[in-house]
Amino acid sequence: MIQSLLQYTLPILLASFGGLVSDLAGTLNIALESLILLGAFVTYVVSIHAQSPLAGIMAGSLASGAVVLVFYTLALKGRANIFVTGLGLNLLIPGAVATASSLMYGTRGVLRFDNFPLQPTVLSVPLPLLFSYAMLACIWYLISASSAGLRIRAMGLHPHVAQIRGVSPFRTRIAALVISGLACGAAGGLLVLSLRAYVPNVSAGRGWIALAAIYLGKRRPWGVLAATVLFGAAELAANIAQGMFALPSPLFMALPYVAAVTALIIQGLISHRKKPS
Amino acid sequence: MKFSGITLKGRMIAFLAMLTIMVLAAETPAAAGRAEEPQQRYRIAVFIPGVTAGSPIYDMLARGAQRAADEFDHVTANIIEGGTNQGEWTGKISSIAAQGDHDLIVTSNPAMPEIVNEISQRFTTQKFIVMDGHLEGNPNIYTLRYDQYQQAYLAGYFAGLVTASSMDHSRSGLRIGLIAGQEYPDMNRSILPGYRDGAQDAAPGTAVDFRVVGNWYDASKGKELAREMISAGADVLLPISGGANYGVLEAAIEHNAYVIWYDTSGYYKAPGVVIGSTELLQDEATYMKVKAAVLGELPFGSAETVGVEEGFVRFVSDDPLFEAHVPEEVRNRMMERISQMQQ
Amino acid sequence: MKGKLVVSLLILSLTTLLLALLSPEPAETIVRFFTGPFRNIYAFGSFLSSALLLVIAGTGISICFRGGQFNLGGEGQVYSGAAASLTAALLLPLMPGFIAKPLLIAAAMITGFLIAALSGWLRHRFSIHELISSYLTSGALVFFCDFLISGPLRDEESFLIATQRIPGAYTLAQLLPPSPLHSGIFIAAAVAAASHIFLHRSVWGYRLRMFGEQSTFARFGGISPRTYRIMPIGISGALYGLAGAVALLGIHYRGIQGFTAGLGWNGIAVALIAGTSPVMTLYAALLVAYIEIGISSAMAGAAVTYDLGLIVRGAILIVVTLKVLKRKQEELL
Numbered sequence: 001m002i003q004s005l006l007q008y009t010l011p012i013l014l015a016s017f018g019g020l021v022s023d024l025a026g027t028l029n030i031a032l033e034s035l036i037l038l039g040a041f042v043t044y045v046v047s048i049h050a051q052s053p054l055a056g057i058m059a060g061s062l063a064s065g066a067v068v069l070v071f072y073t074l075a076l077k078g079r080a081n082i083f084v085t086g087l088g089l090n091l092l093i094p095g096a097v098a099t100a101s102s103l104m105y106g107t108r109g110v111l112r113f114d115n116f117p118l119q120p121t122v123l124s125v126p127l128p129l130l131f132s133y134a135m136l137a138c139i140w141y142l143i144s145a146s147s148a149g150l151r152i153r154a155m156g157l158h159p160h161v162a163q164i165r166g167v168s169p170f171r172t173r174i175a176a177l178v179i180s181g182l183a184c185g186a187a188g189g190l191l192v193l194s195l196r197a198y199v200p201n202v203s204a205g206r207g208w209i210a211l212a213a214i215y216l217g218k219r220r221p222w223g224v225l226a227a228t229v230l231f232g233a234a235e236l237a238a239n240i241a242q243g244m245f246a247l248p249s250p251l252f253m254a255l256p257y258v259a260a261v262t263a264l265i266i267q268g269l270i271s272h273r274k275k276p277s
Numbered sequence: 278m279k280f281s282g283i284t285l286k287g288r289m290i291a292f293l294a295m296l297t298i299m300v301l302a303a304e305t306p307a308a309a310g311r312a313e314e315p316q317q318r319y320r321i322a323v324f325i326p327g328v329t330a331g332s333p334i335y336d337m338l339a340r341g342a343q344r345a346a347d348e349f350d351h352v353t354a355n356i357i358e359g360g361t362n363q364g365e366w367t368g369k370i371s372s373i374a375a376q377g378d379h380d381l382i383v384t385s386n387p388a389m390p391e392i393v394n395e396i397s398q399r400f401t402t403q404k405f406i407v408m409d410g411h412l413e414g415n416p417n418i419y420t421l422r423y424d425q426y427q428q429a430y431l432a433g434y435f436a437g438l439v440t441a442s443s444m445d446h447s448r449s450g451l452r453i454g455l456i457a458g459q460e461y462p463d464m465n466r467s468i469l470p471g472y473r474d475g476a477q478d479a480a481p482g483t484a485v486d487f488r489v490v491g492n493w494y495d496a497s498k499g500k501e502l503a504r505e506m507i508s509a510g511a512d513v514l515l516p517i518s519g520g521a522n523y524g525v526l527e528a529a530i531e532h533n534a535y536v537i538w539y540d541t542s543g544y545y546k547a548p549g550v551v552i553g554s555t556e557l558l559q560d561e562a563t564y565m566k567v568k569a570a571v572l573g574e575l576p577f578g579s580a581e582t583v584g585v586e587e588g589f590v591r592f593v594s595d596d597p598l599f600e601a602h603v604p605e606e607v608r609n610r611m612m613e614r615i616s617q618m619q620q
Numbered sequence: 621m622k623g624k625l626v627v628s629l630l631i632l633s634l635t636t637l638l639l640a641l642l643s644p645e646p647a648e649t650i651v652r653f654f655t656g657p658f659r660n661i662y663a664f665g666s667f668l669s670s671a672l673l674l675v676i677a678g679t680g681i682s683i684c685f686r687g688g689q690f691n692l693g694g695e696g697q698v699y700s701g702a703a704a705s706l707t708a709a710l711l712l713p714l715m716p717g718f719i720a721k722p723l724l725i726a727a728a729m730i731t732g733f734l735i736a737a738l739s740g741w742l743r744h745r746f747s748i749h750e751l752i753s754s755y756l757t758s759g760a761l762v763f764f765c766d767f768l769i770s771g772p773l774r775d776e777e778s779f780l781i782a783t784q785r786i787p788g789a790y791t792l793a794q795l796l797p798p799s800p801l802h803s804g805i806f807i808a809a810a811v812a813a814a815s816h817i818f819l820h821r822s823v824w825g826y827r828l829r830m831f832g833e834q835s836t837f838a839r840f841g842g843i844s845p846r847t848y849r850i851m852p853i854g855i856s857g858a859l860y861g862l863a864g865a866v867a868l869l870g871i872h873y874r875g876i877q878g879f880t881a882g883l884g885w886n887g888i889a890v891a892l893i894a895g896t897s898p899v900m901t902l903y904a905a906l907l908v909a910y911i912e913i914g915i916s917s918a919m920a921g922a923a924v925t926y927d928l929g930l931i932v933r934g935a936i937l938i939v940v941t942l943k944v945l946k947r948k949q950e951e952l953l
Contacts, residue, residue, distance in 0.1 A: 004505070008497075071938060081941040084940070085941070088936070089938070091937065108330050109328065109329075109330025110523055191497055194527070197527070201492075202495070202496055202497065204492065204494060204495035242488045250771075251764070257759035258760045261760065264756070265748070272745070358926070363878060368871075371662060388780040390779075391779065399798040462780075
């Protein structure tokens with residue numbers, strides 16, 4: 001049970017933390033969904049070729065970071081709308097990944113090779129897992145205790161003041177965005193390493209759930225952690241309930257979204273009662 | 278503001294004029310080109326309602342039609358992937374029919390007959406072959422249906438035998454699982470009942486745990502659901518959920534359960550875990566029917582249903598991995614049931 | 621205008637380049653791309669019929685943008701609008717067409733409005749960003765509509781996951797058979813005209829634009845923040861709902877699971893290309909529809925068609941708001 005919860009929660013938590021950093025800098029990255037997918041694909045390909053899952057997940061993480069670096073540099077320098085760029089990436093990346101897959105392996109479908117460098121046992125991914133936990137810890141430290149984190153927050157809250165204080169808007173923001181890319185890439189890596197296969201569309205909405213968790217967690221690390229665990233529990237409950245009740249399945253599918261919206265509203269209600277405006 | 282409005286209007290008119298010219302320009306060479314072509318040219322469009330990658334049924338459709346086309350010099354087959362959105366299929370097939378340069382459109386899916394029948398009212402000379410579907414009486418449409426109940430029955434019968442057996446990973450309690458990508462008519466009407474009935478006949482009292490992923494790609498969710506089913510006591514799983522099958526497979530490998538593969542032989546995907554396979558010989562059937570159509574021998578307007586007796590639906594029992602991992606007693610009872618069905 | 625031309629040319633040349641790179645026969649593919657919508661009557665009719673839906677959806681989003689808001693829930697709003705219309709058509713007693721059609725369209729628009737307005741209200745009341753809440757409600761609603769079509773409204777005879785057909789009297793007139801072009805084109809024209817008048821000739825439109833540009837300043841001017849947090853996104857929801865109803869009454873005549881998918885995202889692309897002017901949505905909708913039809917005509921038979929469509933759509937969104945491509949007064953987003 002706890003293992004299932006962890007398996008569902010960890011990738012979303014990583015993506016969510018990444019998104020949180022970008023949001024604190026005032027430039028929310030809404031392309032989490034597709035960056036997870038990209039990370040998943042690259043992790044799988046590199047794991048096979050380098051015969052090392054650790055190299056795979058690092059490459060997946062770097063790939064998503066690099067894509068973010070290129071496209072968001074273009075967006076920030078060209079003063080484009082950052083949301084729209086994110087939407088664009090969400091369409092572009094799945095198309096590009098499928099094209100790359102069909103050029104490299106002659107299929108845009110499932111990739112599953114016998115020489116995958118991981119044994120199919122439950123605790124067989126310690127190094128990549130360690131890498132993910134390390135990344136989580138770093139982001140947590142960055143947000144809540146480092147001076148770099150302060151600069152990022154300042155840029156999000158009062159960009160003009162921060163700028164006068166000598167913080168470069170471009171560098172701060174692109175750094176925050178790249179961190180979100182790195183985290184999403186690793187999240188995707190975790191998904192394929194647990195499956196030992198790359199399946200198209202494997203991110204399956206997790207990036208969007210991660211975005212919701214940022215707001216549900218009131219943009220604080222503890223809150224985000226609690227929110228992702230809540231979503232994980234909702235998903236798990238839906239999976240278990242399917243075996244017990246004969247409710248129509250589409251209604252179960254809607255459950256995590258309904259939970260997210262309801263939680264957002266409840267959280268809004270509570271925080272507004274505390275300090276009436 | 279007003280000035281820019283006028284120029285805008287001007288531009289719109291120019292744009293429309295350009296469109297008209299392009300319509301004329303595009304229509305003429307196409308018409309001229311067709312007249313010069315040799316008459317005997319026979320063109321086939323294979324419409325895949327989905328994607329071939331990862332879908333054995335559609336992959337076999339494409340291969341079967343291609344093989345038939347390759348046997349004739351004057352026949353070409355053009356494979357067109359239509360995507361998984363049902364709402365777009367009518368429009369996409371219509372636009373192929375509207376081009377008017379394909380003698381035959383081949384497709385496959387239980388939902389296709391009604392779509393094709395509707396299109397056939399608008400494009401009255403277009404011929405269609407629909408595999409895995411059923412419709413009688415439209416003189417331009419030939420259909421061939423597989424008995425999905427029988428295929429699921431075979432899978433269910435085998436699953437029942439395994440869950441009742443003393444095989445290594447078969448646990449106490451008669452409980453098996455079916456994981457679907459989505460709920461769809463064939464699933465609810467034929468596959469699930471067939472699977473249930475098969476299991477009942479093999480081991481009376483077997484419970485079927487049926488769960489749905491919600492899409493055909495979320496492999497992580499497939500894995501989660503499978504794990505949940507295994508911990509609820511199911512020891513044999515039948516995944517019919519596209520890419521999510523691979524998540525189910527992974528859960529079975531990790532938690533020592535068995536998997537039955539559907540529509541195509543899957544033993545090699547995980548020897549010792551995939552211990553049974555049912556298959557449709559869709560490539561063979563498509564090849565035969567397309568070839569007959571090219572030769573002018575296919576009875577358009579009629580509908581056929583084929584199953585175990587005709588040999589187009591079968592349990593794959595001749596794979597060495599099947600013999601290596603399934604005890605003789607279970608194999609014998611399975612073969613016994615199959616030979617009863619073949620009569 | 622010059623900016624639009626640059627963007628259009630950039631998009632078209634990018635598409636051409638991608639087609640040339642991915643096609644085994646580049647020359648033929650490119651010719652097929654450019655002549656795609658004009659190869660026959662059917663293709664031309666489908667081109668116009670997908671453009672008219674994009675005009676409706678895009679106009680709504682562009683009003684939403686003018687009000688300084690962002691609606692990511694298009695997919696759910698279109699689908700819900702269509703589902704509301706469908707439910708009314710199948711469950712209400714049979715009516716003459718001239719009563720039924722306005723009723724069905726109103727049902728769709730009200731549904732779309734309410735869903736989207738909820739996000740605007742959440743933004744106003746609880747400061748929950750409408751970007752997130754609209755996407756999440758849409759995510760849940762897509763599944764709910766799937767449930768309606770696959771459950772209570774389902775046609776048990778059909779092998780499609782679909783409902784029964786709506787009565788023949790409720791459908792929009794065919795204009796160019798056998799193509800799917802229908803009289804919804806007049807609805808689209810009316811929407812474009814009405815939105816222009818609304819934005820530039822009415823006091824509400826003026827306030828909406830003002831609120832969109834400077835909400836604090838507008839508040840000092842006595843503009844109610846609640847109304848103008850709800851109105852722009854609500855209008856976009858209503859027009860998304862309308863697009864859903866038109867797709868139902870004009871093209872499909874029945875609910876099929878997922879039958880309006882893609883319209884929500886494409887509506888955003890149209891509004892972004894169009895920028896600030898509703899008149900330009902006509903142009904942008906034609907451009908987007910042209911590219912969609914062109915790609916599927918060019919790559920018929922190649923496995924990369926759908927991926928290519930995605931890449932092009934994504935690239936459009938990425939380049940379209942770059943300020944370097946635009947003149948100053950067009951800077952809104």
